[in-house]
Amino acid sequence: MRMLLLLPTLFAAGALGAQAAPAKTVEGLKAFYAQSCVKCHGADGSAQGPGGKKLGGRDFTDAAKMAKDQDADLVKTIRKGIFFGMVMPSFKDQLSEEEAGLLVREVLRKAEKGKAIVPEGGTAR
Template sequence: MRSALLLSPLLLCSHLLADPSPKTVTELKAFFAANCVKCHGPDGSAMADGKKLGGRDFTDAAKQAKQTDEEMAKTIRKGIFFGVVMPSFKDRLSDEDALLMVKEVVRKAEKGKVIAP
């Protein structure tokens, strides 16, 4: 009983420690703008100012067909090559948020159309 009383305040405050990850498509677009544009470009084409960036081109349907939504979401969460090639966002996006990012942001990227102004 005593340990339950000691843990009660921690359990009540655990929501404060929870991941404040984005949930809406609008929030995920803003997340993309803040965290992904440097490598994937403002429209997801991995181009900026006529120069090729280091990330994958999300506007190339043939390249995108090579990975399932779940595989892409896993890459977002885990990163690539221990976070050296692409950082991990596991502490900032839940599995569900990463999958929503793929389905509603990445898969809908269009060359020349800024994802999140």
């Protein structure tokens, strides 16, 4: 009997501990970028850290390089991850294909050197 009374509590606790999926909005994806991508791609997407230090990720502010990439290829990389002497984790469990596409079109392709990618009213990490 006690176990039956505890089950709803356990389910509720599990639901509270579950990580919420990012919002399917540009602002939600900017928050995702600030949390998950800044370490390698920089606050502005230029793959440069403080003092101009080169980080391990690709430079999204390089228009010539970005023009060569198809959105579908970038989405695939975000969802599957890569390993070419460096590691990029897969974000397939955090972003749907639709969300990854929106991230590419509305956040990464609009990255500007020197302008942090942060949600409205947010700050770069």
